[in-house]
Amino acid sequence: MAEKLTLDLVTPYRHVLSEEVDELTAPGSVGDFGILPAHTPLLTTLRIGELSYRRGNEQFHVAINWGFVEVENDHVTVLVETAEPADEIDLERAKAALGRAEEALKKLSPEDKEFAVMRSALDRAMVRIQVAGRQTRR
Amino acid sequence: MPTLKEIKKRITSVKNTRQITKAMKMVSAAKLRRAQDSVIAARPYADKMLNVLSSLAQREDPEAHALLQQRGKRRALIVLLTADRGLCGGFNANVSKAAERMIRQNKEGYEAIDLMMIGRKGNDYLKRRKGMNIVKVYENITGNISYSTASLLGQEIVEWYNEEKYDAVFLAYNAFRSAISQDPTISQLLPIIPREEDATEQHVPEYIYEPNRSEVLAQVLPKHVEVQIFRALLESVASEHGARMSAMDSASKNASEMMGRLTLAYNRARQAAITKELMEIISGAESVK
Numbered sequence: 194m195a196e197k198l199t200l201d202l203v204t205p206y207r208h209v210l211s212e213e214v215d216e217l218t219a220p221g222s223v224g225d226f227g228i229l230p231a232h233t234p235l236l237t238t239l240r241i242g243e244l245s246y247r248r249g250n251e252q253f254h255v256a257i258n259w260g261f262v263e264v265e266n267d268h269v270t271v272l273v274e275t276a277e278p279a280d281e282i283d284l285e286r287a288k289a290a291l292g293r294a295e296e297a298l299k300k301l302s303p304e305d306k307e308f309a310v311m312r313s314a315l316d317r318a319m320v321r322i323q324v325a326g327r328q329t330r331r
Numbered sequence: 332m333p334t335l336k337e338i339k340k341r342i343t344s345v346k347n348t349r350q351i352t353k354a355m356k357m358v359s360a361a362k363l364r365r366a367q368d369s370v371i372a373a374r375p376y377a378d379k380m381l382n383v384l385s386s387l388a389q390r391e392d393p394e395a396h397a398l399l400q401q402r403g404k405r406r407a408l409i410v411l412l413t414a415d416r417g418l419c420g421g422f423n424a425n426v427s428k429a430a431e432r433m434i435r436q437n438k439e440g441y442e443a444i445d446l447m448m449i450g451r452k453g454n455d456y457l458k459r460r461k462g463m464n465i466v467k468v469y470e471n472i473t474g475n476i477s478y479s480t481a482s483l484l485g486q487e488i489v490e491w492y493n494e495e496k497y498d499a500v501f502l503a504y505n506a507f508r509s510a511i512s513q514d515p516t517i518s519q520l521l522p523i524i525p526r527e528e529d530a531t532e533q534h535v536p537e538y539i540y541e542p543n544r545s546e547v548l549a550q551v552l553p554k555h556v557e558v559q560i561f562r563a564l565l566e567s568v569a570s571e572h573g574a575r576m577s578a579m580d581s582a583s584k585n586a587s588e589m590m591g592r593l594t595l596a597y598n599r600a601r602q603a604a605i606t607k608e609l610m611e612i613i614s615g616a617e618s619v620k
Contacts, residue, residue, distance in 0.1 A: 203379060205478045205561055207372045223542050236383065237541035238550050261551065263383060263538075272379055274478060 196230035200246060202255065202271045209255075209276045216247040217269055219262055228264055235264040239273065241316045243324050254279045256324040258317060282325040291318035335604065338597045342590060349586035355418070356579035359572045363510060366569035369476075370507055370562075377562050384523070384555050387548045395545055397493055398523050398552040407444045408466075408497040409433065410488070410520070410560075412504035412567040413453030415471055419571055420578035422505060422513065423452035429515040430503040431457065438462075445497070449473065449484075449564075473571075476564050478557075485557030492521050504563045505570035511577050513570035520559055523552060 198217060202209040217228045220242025228235075238261045245254045260273030294315035301308045333341075394400055411430050413423045430453075434444045448454040448468040457463045472480055491497050500521040505513040540547050 203376045205373050205376045205558065206369070208375055221541055226541075234538045235541070236387075236538040236547060238547055259554075261383070261547070263379075265538075270379060272376060272383075274482075 196267060198228065198230050198232075199268045200271070201269065202244075202273070202276055204273055204276050209278070212246075212248065214246040214248050214269075217244070218246070219244045219271070220257070221262075228269060230267050232264050232267070234266075235262070237262055239271075241313060241320055243320055244271065244276075254324045254327045256282060256317075256321045277321065277324070279324045279327055282321050284322065284325045287318050287321040287325065290314065291322065294318055333596075333600075335597065335600050338593055338600060342593045342597065345586050345590050345593065349583055349590070352579045352582040352586060356576055356583060359576040359579060363569065363572035363576055366565065366572050367507075367510075370565045370569050373562055373565055377558050380551070380555055380558050384548075384551055387544065387551065388523075391545060391548055396548060396552060398489070398521060398556070401522055402495075402498040404440050405442045405498045406496065407437075407441050407499040407501065408447060408488070408491070409444060409501045409503055409517070410447045410449065410484075411453045411457075412473075412502070412563055413448070413450035413456075414567075414571040415451045415473060417452060418578065419575035422571055422574035422578075423450075423456065425513075426503055426505050426515040427453045427456040429517060431460065431463070433501070433503070433517055434463070441499075447488075450567075473564060473568050476561070476568060478561055481561035481564055482557045485553065485560050488521070488560075489553050489556055497521075502559065502563050504567045505574070507566040507569040507573065510573040513574055518559075518563075520556060523555060 197213045197215060199211070200214045200217060201211050215230075219226060219228070220240050222238040222240045225242075226237075239257060239259065241258055242256075243254055244257050245252060247253075256275075256277045256279075257271075257273045258275040260271060263270045263272075294311050297311045298308070298315060301311060388399060391399075409430050411427065413426060417423065430446070434446075437444065443464065445464045445466045446457065448457075448465055450473060451470045454465065454468050454470075458465060469484075488500055492500060499519065501517050502520045503515070503517045506516040508514055
């Protein structure tokens, strides 16, 4: 396969990465999906989860927060609120955040306004730990 | 004619002032650099967001989503961004005055125009004025801007808008042009006006939308508001440091100039005193003869 995808990962704080990749897997709001070169134009929202891409034989993982993806002409633009590549994740902090979120969730009932907030904090922490784990295994 | 001692005292005091203004200038210059970097870093995200939003909004019926609906002019909210600290030239006054002018000019058009204050100085300035209705004040949030701050503000504003508490929301802030120039700007935040795109100029491909177009739009719109606020906050902070830097620079220059003048006056007074003493001695010696 000669063609490659150009991946741009952008957050409000910085342009995280801009790379040529072979394949991309992202957590869409209606389910995970993969993108290969020559994909049809697509615009979709993302949920909290793990975005991974392959360059040659190397696989990279990034923990992301809410955002969306635009695919056009083999150019993939990922706009997310936060993006943490696996090697930048502070595992200790993520674990602490997980503990805090779990504690808070125990006290709240699903009707509370804060429940959704804590719930997504929990999700974020879990994804971060998961992504960081992949880094150490490689 | 001030005495020698008095002039000397003034010189020392001006010198101290200059030292402080110089230090403040240095600090602002360093902070400006950082703020400038984050403004630039935030730009691609905001631009891309606007692109996506515009292409979506063109294909959707504007009435379909509350944040795009023009509900007529009834109650408006102005979100005013100023600094928490002074000593930055016309920075706070300019934008506060721009907001005040806007309220006065549009009094007839709207039922009411309320104000939301971000930053202490704008609040200090406008709370004493007549006819200013301040509904909320946030202080000390511009020190270290995170996206989540902007996000919380955005959610609050969108909530008010959806409750029909307000029918239009404006952002008043100092747009960052360069280190020495800031533009007091008032821009409309809600309802969102999608940028008019020239269909012939730019080809917009027909996307596949997941889950579907209006769902994507509904998620993107409130985020767009947050991004706009985030950007305005960053620009305002960068402008603040820029304004403070140039204000402190001219203050230091003025202090140097003043020191020059005072030193001259001091030397003249000293010379005059010496001459006077000499004359006294000579005339004294003369009379003894």
